[in-house]
Amino acid sequence: xxxxxxxxxxxxxxxxxxxxxxxxxxxxxxxxSVAAGECVALAGPSGAGKSTLLRCLxxxxxxxxxxVCIRHEGAWVDLARAAPRExxxxxxxxxxxxxxxxxxxxxxxxxxxxxxxxxELGIEAAAARTRAANLLARLHLPEYxxxxxxxxxxxxxxxxxxxxxxxxxxxxxxLLDEPTASLDVANAGRVADLIDEARRNGTAIxxxxxxxVIRDRLATRLHxxxxxxxxxxx
Amino acid sequence: MSPLLRVKGIxxxxxxxxxxxxxxxxxxxxxxLAVVGESGSGKSTLLQLLxxxIASDxxxxxxxxxxxxxxxxxxxxxxxxxxxLRTDWGYVEQNPRDGLRMNVSAGANVGERLMAVGARxxxxxxxxxxxxxxxxxxDAARIDELPTGFxxxxxxxxxxxxNLVTRPRLVxxxxxxxxxxxxxxxxxxxxxxxxxxxxxxxxxxxxxDLAVARLLAHRLLVMRQGRVxxxxxxxxxxxxxxxxxxxxxxxxxxxx
Ligand SMILES: Nc1ncnc2c1ncn2[C@@H]1O[C@H](COP(=O)(O)OP(=O)(O)OP(=O)(O)O)[C@@H](O)[C@H]1O
Ligand SMILES: Nc1ncnc2c1ncn2[C@@H]1O[C@H](COP(=O)(O)OP(=O)(O)OP(=O)(O)O)[C@@H](O)[C@H]1O
Ligand SMILES: [Mg+2]
Ligand SMILES: [Mg+2]
Numbered sequence: 001x002x003x004x005x006x007x008x009x010x011x012x013x014x015x016x017x018x019x020x021x022x023x024x025x026x027x028x029x030x031x032x033s034v035a036a037g038e039c040v041a042l043a044g045p046s047g048a049g050k051s052t053l054l055r056c057l058x059x060x061x062x063x064x065x066x067x068v069c070i071r072h073e074g075a076w077v078d079l080a081r082a083a084p085r086e087x088x089x090x091x092x093x094x095x096x097x098x099x100x101x102x103x104x105x106x107x108x109x110x111x112x113x114x115x116x117x118x119x120e121l122g123i124e125a126a127a128a129r130t131r132a133a134n135l136l137a138r139l140h141l142p143e144y145x146x147x148x149x150x151x152x153x154x155x156x157x158x159x160x161x162x163x164x165x166x167x168x169x170x171x172x173x174x175l176l177d178e179p180t181a182s183l184d185v186a187n188a189g190r191v192a193d194l195i196d197e198a199r200r201n202g203t204a205i206x207x208x209x210x211x212x213v214i215r216d217r218l219a220t221r222l223h224x225x226x227x228x229x230x231x232x233x234x
Numbered sequence: 235m236s237p238l239l240r241v242k243g244i245x246x247x248x249x250x251x252x253x254x255x256x257x258x259x260x261x262x263x264x265x266x267l268a269v270v271g272e273s274g275s276g277k278s279t280l281l282q283l284l285x286x287x288i289a290s291d292x293x294x295x296x297x298x299x300x301x302x303x304x305x306x307x308x309x310x311x312x313x314x315x316x317x318x319l320r321t322d323w324g325y326v327e328q329n330p331r332d333g334l335r336m337n338v339s340a341g342a343n344v345g346e347r348l349m350a351v352g353a354r355x356x357x358x359x360x361x362x363x364x365x366x367x368x369x370x371x372x373d374a375a376r377i378d379e380l381p382t383g384f385x386x387x388x389x390x391x392x393x394x395x396x397n398l399v400t401r402p403r404l405v406x407x408x409x410x411x412x413x414x415x416x417x418x419x420x421x422x423x424x425x426x427x428x429x430x431x432x433x434x435x436x437x438x439x440x441x442x443d444l445a446v447a448r449l450l451a452h453r454l455l456v457m458r459q460g461r462v463x464x465x466x467x468x469x470x471x472x473x474x475x476x477x478x479x480x481x482x483x484x485x486x487x488x489x490x
Pocket of ligand 4: 277278279
């Protein structure tokens with residue numbers, strides 16, 4: 001299968017200029033390749049740098065050194081060097097990210113929050129809403145919530161909205177930070193079904209899954225995050 | 235693809251005092267740039283330089299004039315500059331009273347900009363004005379009222395309608411949500427976000443509110459003492475700031 005993520009020598013340290021220039025080294029020489037149809041689970045203790053790695057893969061954190069290449073429209077884009085406009089273009093068509101918490105946009109209805117990534121790709125409003133409704137139905141989000149903004153929803157409801165928003169545009173590369181963390185077993189299972197379906201359809205996935213049952217079900221491979229990087233077969 | 239606006243090394247001194255110094259950036263069609271920084275850092279000065287309200291001491295500002303390519307604004311005649319400001323550009327003032335004509339009706343405030351681009355048919359102008367009042371969520375029945383009777387939030391929405399009615403390609407906004415109640419702010423922000431996306435506007439928005447920048451802007455320019463200290467993708471600058479000043483700015487806000 002085609003490689004869609006290629007990370008070479010990624011190093012990330014935070015320098016806290018206003019705390020006596022304290023330097024927090026987090027990632028040291030990370031190498032990671034992920035092909036279409038793979039789901040790589042990042043493993044490591046709290047504070048090891050799993051979320052930091054995921055954010056570097058999204059261009060949200062700036063790499064201190066190394067290359068973070070994402071396959072975009074038949075070419076490689078190195079997010080560590082790309083201009084903001086290029087990063088946004090990669091995100092628009094090729095790179096999805098589901099954060100742990102939904103960042104709510106005031107006043108926008110759930111249906112439109114979920115449909116937005118399709119609208120950004122130029123898909124017409126009615127068609128985008130229909131697909132959003134189908135996805136929300138599969139995630140068992142009660143229909144009476146669809147027309148409300150998600151601001152007042154419970155943690156688990158917001159998380160399902162977030163997942164739907166992250167999956168709807170079927171981007172070839174998908175990054176997931178604890179997508180099932182606030183869900184009960186039944187809902188976590190439905191979310192896992194959708195993620196596995198995306199992978200089987202060729203999405204390259206990198207995820208952080210605290211729940212080992214979910215992780216074992218979804219991951220095709222584990223990647224240990226620590227200062228001594230190594231690959232462990234699943 | 236060449237940019238809509240290309241700014242190279244512009245500066246403005248007020249006597250010995252620096253208003254803003256050596257600012258360079260490019261803006262593409264449909265891109266929203268937020269300018270953030272503490273009070274007195276030169277944000278408004280920059281906006282006034284960009285919109286040719288004041289002249290730059292150094293450098294150049296080039297703009298993509300329809301049919302002519304990138305043109306140095308200094309080479310445009312005063313009439314051409316005025317034409318840009320009235321039609322192809324918008325300028326939303328922090329205080330709506332500075333951007334509206336307070337002694338004519340809400341409808342006339344919107345219609346006036348249309349007439350500047352040659353609209354003459356009274357009925358059509360009124361229909362378009364009505365349409366725009368509704369788009370910014372103002373009651374169309376108040377079209378003949380003076381804006382003096384409007385609340386601050388309503389005046390600000392009217393100012394936005396007045397600016398957008400000519401379908402400008404580039405809009406400058408100086409603290410468009412400052413001075414409004416929090417709930418009014420949220421509504422205005424939503425509206426701006428919708429309009430900017432629907433119309434594919436390019437915009438330079440000055441704000442001291444990082445949450446506003448996060449919601450509206452693709453890119454961020456952080457200013458301090460007249461200079462740009464950091465620039466980049468909005469979420470990257472806010473979540474992983476590199477410059478000491480940006481780190482302080484982000485840390486001093488509870489959650490953005
Ligand atoms: N924006 C930031 N600025 C400064 N330090 C940061 C930043 N983001 C993360 N860190 C630091 O990087 C280290 C790794 O954090 P990270 O969130 O990546 O860990 P994690 O492996 O995801 O942990 P958890 O399992 O608890 O979520 C921590 O020491 C954290 O404090
Ligand atoms: N017309 C003027 N004459 C003299 N000094 C000026 C003039 N306009 C601005 N300045 C000075 O230039 C500096 C930058 O001012 P500017 O209005 O651009 O700041 P700002 O970043 O918009 O601040 P704020 O957030 O308070 O609006 C300030 O020190 C200000 O006092
Ligand atoms: Mg984490
Ligand atoms: Mg100002």
